[in-house]
Amino acid sequence: xxxxxxxxxxxxxxxxxxxxxxxxxxxxxxxxxxxxxxxxxxxxxxxxxxxxxxxxxxxxxxxxxxxxxxxxxxxxxxxxxxxxxxxxxxxxxxxxxxxxxxxxxxxxxxxxxxxxxxxxxxxxxxxxxxxxxxxxxxxxxxxxxxxxxxxxxxxxxxxxxxxxxxxxxxxxxxxxxxxxxxxxxxxxxxxxxxxxxxxxxxxxxxxxxxxxxxxxxxxxxxxxxxxxxxxxxxxxxxxxxxxxxxxxxxxxxxxxxxxxxxxxxxxxxxxxxxxxxxxxxxxxxxxxxxxxxxxxxxxxxxxxxxxxxxxxxxxxxxxxxxxxxxxxxxxxxxxxxxxxxxxxxxxxxxxxxxxxxxxxxxxxxxxxxxxxxxxxxxxxxxxxxxxxxxxxxxxxxxxxxxxxxxxxxxxxxxxxxxxxxxxxxxxxxxxxxxxxxxxxxxxxxxxxxxxxxxxxxxxxxxxxxxxxxxxxxxxxxxxxxxxxxxxxxxxxxxxxxxxxxxxx
Amino acid sequence: xxxxxxxxxxxxxxxxxxxxxxxxxxxxxxxxxxxxxxxxxxxxxxxxxxxxxxxxxxxxxxxxxxxxxxxxxxxxxxxxxxxxxxxxxxxxxxxxxxxxxxxxxxxxxxxxxxxxxxxxxxxxxxxxxxxxxxxxxxxxxxxxxxxxxxxxxxxxxxxxxxxxxxxxxxxxxxxxxxxxxxxxxxxxxxxxxxxxxxxxxxxxxxxxxxxxxxxxxxxxxxxxxxxxxxxxxxxxxxxxxxxxxxxxxxxxxxxxxxxxxxxxxxxxxxxxxxxxxxxxxxxxxxxxxxxxxxxxxxxxxxxxxxxxxxxxxxxxxxxxxxxxxxxxxxxxxxxxxxxxxxxxxxxxxxxxxxxxxxxxxxxxxxxxxxxxxxxxxxxxxxxxxxxxxxxxxxxxxxxxxxxxxxxxxxxxxxxxxxxxxxxxxxxxxxxxxxxxxxxxxxxxxxxxxxxxxxxxxxxxxxxxxxxx
Numbered sequence: 001x002x003x004x005x006x007x008x009x010x011x012x013x014x015x016x017x018x019x020x021x022x023x024x025x026x027x028x029x030x031x032x033x034x035x036x037x038x039x040x041x042x043x044x045x046x047x048x049x050x051x052x053x054x055x056x057x058x059x060x061x062x063x064x065x066x067x068x069x070x071x072x073x074x075x076x077x078x079x080x081x082x083x084x085x086x087x088x089x090x091x092x093x094x095x096x097x098x099x100x101x102x103x104x105x106x107x108x109x110x111x112x113x114x115x116x117x118x119x120x121x122x123x124x125x126x127x128x129x130x131x132x133x134x135x136x137x138x139x140x141x142x143x144x145x146x147x148x149x150x151x152x153x154x155x156x157x158x159x160x161x162x163x164x165x166x167x168x169x170x171x172x173x174x175x176x177x178x179x180x181x182x183x184x185x186x187x188x189x190x191x192x193x194x195x196x197x198x199x200x201x202x203x204x205x206x207x208x209x210x211x212x213x214x215x216x217x218x219x220x221x222x223x224x225x226x227x228x229x230x231x232x233x234x235x236x237x238x239x240x241x242x243x244x245x246x247x248x249x250x251x252x253x254x255x256x257x258x259x260x261x262x263x264x265x266x267x268x269x270x271x272x273x274x275x276x277x278x279x280x281x282x283x284x285x286x287x288x289x290x291x292x293x294x295x296x297x298x299x300x301x302x303x304x305x306x307x308x309x310x311x312x313x314x315x316x317x318x319x320x321x322x323x324x325x326x327x328x329x330x331x332x333x334x335x336x337x338x339x340x341x342x343x344x345x346x347x348x349x350x351x352x353x354x355x356x357x358x359x360x361x362x363x364x365x366x367x368x369x370x371x372x373x374x375x376x377x378x379x380x381x382x383x384x385x386x387x388x389x390x391x392x393x394x395x396x397x398x399x400x401x402x403x404x405x406x407x408x409x410x411x412x413x414x415x416x417x418x419x420x421x422x423x424x425x426x427x428x429x430x431x432x433x434x435x436x437x438x439x440x441x442x443x444x445x446x447x448x449x450x451x452x453x454x455x456x457x458x459x460x461x462x463x464x465x466x467x468x469x470x471x472x473x474x475x476x477x478x479x480x481x482x483x484x485x486x487x488x489x490x491x492x493x494x495x496x497x498x499x500x501x502x503x504x
Numbered sequence: 505x506x507x508x509x510x511x512x513x514x515x516x517x518x519x520x521x522x523x524x525x526x527x528x529x530x531x532x533x534x535x536x537x538x539x540x541x542x543x544x545x546x547x548x549x550x551x552x553x554x555x556x557x558x559x560x561x562x563x564x565x566x567x568x569x570x571x572x573x574x575x576x577x578x579x580x581x582x583x584x585x586x587x588x589x590x591x592x593x594x595x596x597x598x599x600x601x602x603x604x605x606x607x608x609x610x611x612x613x614x615x616x617x618x619x620x621x622x623x624x625x626x627x628x629x630x631x632x633x634x635x636x637x638x639x640x641x642x643x644x645x646x647x648x649x650x651x652x653x654x655x656x657x658x659x660x661x662x663x664x665x666x667x668x669x670x671x672x673x674x675x676x677x678x679x680x681x682x683x684x685x686x687x688x689x690x691x692x693x694x695x696x697x698x699x700x701x702x703x704x705x706x707x708x709x710x711x712x713x714x715x716x717x718x719x720x721x722x723x724x725x726x727x728x729x730x731x732x733x734x735x736x737x738x739x740x741x742x743x744x745x746x747x748x749x750x751x752x753x754x755x756x757x758x759x760x761x762x763x764x765x766x767x768x769x770x771x772x773x774x775x776x777x778x779x780x781x782x783x784x785x786x787x788x789x790x791x792x793x794x795x796x797x798x799x800x801x802x803x804x805x806x807x808x809x810x811x812x813x814x815x816x817x818x819x820x821x822x823x824x825x826x827x828x829x830x831x832x833x834x835x836x837x838x839x840x841x842x843x844x845x846x847x848x849x850x851x852x853x854x855x856x857x858x859x860x861x862x863x864x865x866x867x868x869x870x871x872x873x874x875x876x877x878x879x880x881x882x883x884x885x886x887x888x889x890x891x892x893x894x895x896x897x898x899x900x901x902x903x904x905x906x907x908x909x910x911x912x913x914x915x916x917x918x919x920x921x922x923x924x925x926x927x928x929x930x931x932x933x934x935x936x937x938x939x940x941x942x943x944x945x946x947x948x949x950x951x952x953x954x955x956x957x958x959x960x961x962x963x964x965x966x967x968x969x970x971x972x
Contacts, residue, residue, distance in 0.1 A: 003951050005943050006803060 043109035050307040051140050055121045058106035060297035061290035066117030067199055069107055070181050074173040092146035092221050118289040120304055123147060123255045126415055129447045130317060141311045142415055143255040145222035145456060153213055160203030167196040212239035217474055219252040220466040221445040223423055226253060227376050230288060235384045250474030251372035254423035257416050262309040263350035267359025271421035272374050273406030277398045293389045313412030316502040318451035328500030331493055335486040339407040343504045348411040357407050364404040369479030370422045410504050417455030424470055424477035427455030428501055432494040434487045435478050444468040454498055521884030522912055529894050532780045532868045533738045534684055536617045538573035539887060540908050543874050543896035544621050546578035546592060547938025554594030556603035558970040561610050567901055568616035571908030575611055576896060579623035579689050582674040586624030590633040595674040604681040617684040622674045624667055626695030627656035630812060644698040644705045650753055651789050653818030672728035685738025687783060692790040696722045701788050703749030703759030715764045719771050726778050740781035741772055745854030747788035751842045759788050766861050773865055781870040783896060784855040791930060793843035796899060797850045797876050798925030800839045802832040808934040847925055848876040856891035872896050878923055879916040899923045903940045921945055937962050
């Protein structure tokens, strides 16, 4: 038997046992502190200014769906073959100078890692340029006509499926000169072992969930298929062809503007008027941005709500022929105001007593516009939505299947092109015409305003890159026509109405 | 195990080596029967007030019986204020003379010479004792000792005079007690080193400055001793060849170099009126990685260093470092790195340089050297090459009191019985009776059996008891 020459005295042995306990206690305390401060606590990158908060403030989507900021910065560098040299701009995401990520991305530190994901402004930030001028104007709270959400989704799906998306390539991209930030040895280890796997698994899961997207017609810039992804991601609705018709599968609609929400309270909101509660509509839209009922940041959302309640509609940036507009007002009031409200000298009249059809749903066969969006919102889906936020006082209860599409105020209508719910008519002047006179094929995605016909340019030269074929499912430009809609008026009257609408 | 000296010298047979070692050594004023001297060590065997008793006589007798040519006592404080550890005998008053006379007689019974080492701790007062607890000790400087943080004050001129006088009186007492000679403890960081060393002495009066000014203090002591005891009483100087003062904290000044030491050596010979011999050591602290060279037993250090916590303002920090597993590991590695690979004969080259200078001036002045000596071939090699006239041995003699007898017939002790330079004796000395505490060297089949043997050997210093 070997002799232990380094035997401990009884006192030393006792002290050693005691110090082991002390170390265990210290370790436990450290683990608890780590759990609380890193694991559970979240640290938001916050902004005082309400508009900055709208653009970059977090509503709580990062922990659920978000990616670490360096990864979002590295992906465009890694996938130059898909996105070209412009990075996220190729997908319609606009980056202000000096910002780490485009508008619409917010950042939050969750479990010790700074992640970024979407907020309201990714879809609700409008842009325009004036003819002959490159300067880009932003309209916060507007409707994005740039965002290629379909392409963004398919991009993430492809990344998730790409065998070339490896931890090594990712880390090399992050540490390259083109991406700000640098991963030190510990961070690289963390990325290789934990972060990358989670990201890849998340993207692959997204790819699996959203394979149906590849069966859809591309949305085009500034449009979104609002509810089909929602059905899958929140409720795991099956999306095989035996469960959903092609019509319902293709219900892409324009993003709406969200200014002046306070006067809209009580109106039937969403294109099909499926909910009259602004609060429910906001929380539902937040789910669309990627929050979960648990992660949604109510305070942040409340700040946005307060801001958009009274956010004024933007003023038309061109010249208005005051005489022509004055001629157009009585015509507008006669043909349009009952459903859409009207302008006042200094603002807008949202009064639903004076304008009885404002905020009401019009039956599908009466309005005659594309049925895709209406089809995609089903009774079953509304019922499922009313189970969301269960357990909270704000559990949804007002979602409903309607019979058609709702009438909305036209404040700032000049900035909400293209027109009809599915953005199938490029300008207000075109909308005044019967379907047969409206453009059947045009180009979507331009930021340049046509200040005469009111709407983005849609010609082949300067109209944007997306070929908009109105014969494709979901793109029909029918509806909103007939004597009551003013499409039979003489052209001069139509011009006057359009000129008046520039003042709204 | 420690990396010890190179393999036995193949060009000499043991008989030749033994012949050199056992050739009597002629000092100016006396003769010793061989070249082996028991170096300066003792345990806390004595009375607190500095009187000696039975245990000390037993201790010294062990080595006299073992065949050493001479014994140099452990440090003997010349005044209570200059004690290093409690319960060591002193030479501070005439009332100590009868005890030391008995010691001398015990050594002489075995034809063993006995030198007394006269000492003053200066700021290296490891355990000042209850008499000194409200005082700070006199040093050359006001700066505390950087190892344990022992506080001190710069000696005033009257204090210096008092200390010089105390050395002279202690020398007188040693002669009166019939001892064979005295050694001045001018090495290893005690008071004389604190004046000699450029790393410690920061005075701006005549006792500080260049090497000559720094040597004034010890030269005064030597001259005062000579005035008291004359020139026919052996007086040697233990001296640091090199201070290596930066070993622990690299920002401390490095201290004296060999060149300075050679100048000091010449000065202390004082045209033939100074010292009769030198005892070469190294290191401006005690202990020091180079002295006594060996290992640092960290578990023992934690067990026995605690008495020093109240003595110095850095001792508490040291203790916590020793007690911490990582601190202990790092400190020991640092210690070993500072020591270097050589253990046996660590100061051989220093001694050679010093002896060369000494021989040129006066061949009657002897040079002995300390540092890990244990084997006949190494000792004989040092004598043969002229590095030293004799060697002083500490720990290997504790391990084998009869090492001189062993070396008559073999190169060294049997395997398993050698001194391992573990330094457990050194560390235990702080609180326990001095002896060999290296358990592996003792007979027995189990931990308990070996431990009992070890304790028996350690406690043998108390036999025979005072009263039977």
